[in-house]
Amino acid sequence: MAGGNFIVADEGGSEYPGKLTRYVALTCIMAVMGGLIFGYDIGISGGVTSMDPFLKLFFPSLYRKEALDTSTNQ
Known part of the structure; x- marks a missing residue:
């Protein structure tokens, strides 16, 4: 379970030896930056690839096929 657990000194008085x-x-x-870039990709770039102007310009055959489809299933 994710949480902010802290390691405290044991009875012997020695503390956890790890340091920042x-x-x-x-x-x-680097891990945080990777997460930010992944989130940006999903939120921004993912939406752009389904926009009609983008499909008309870069994928005209896919745009025509999508225009002919009258079903509500995306």
Whole structure:
């Protein structure tokens, strides 16, 4: 389960030895950027490819086929 669990010191007094290094920070930033780009691709580019002007210009045969289809199923 995802959540903000924290590792606390045990009874012996030793703490978790992991540290936030430059490598860890860079890896996290790269992962976040990948997620942002993926979200942008799905939200923006995905909508553009189904627009009529885009289909007319780049895929005229697909646009004609889509115009002939009168069903409500997309």
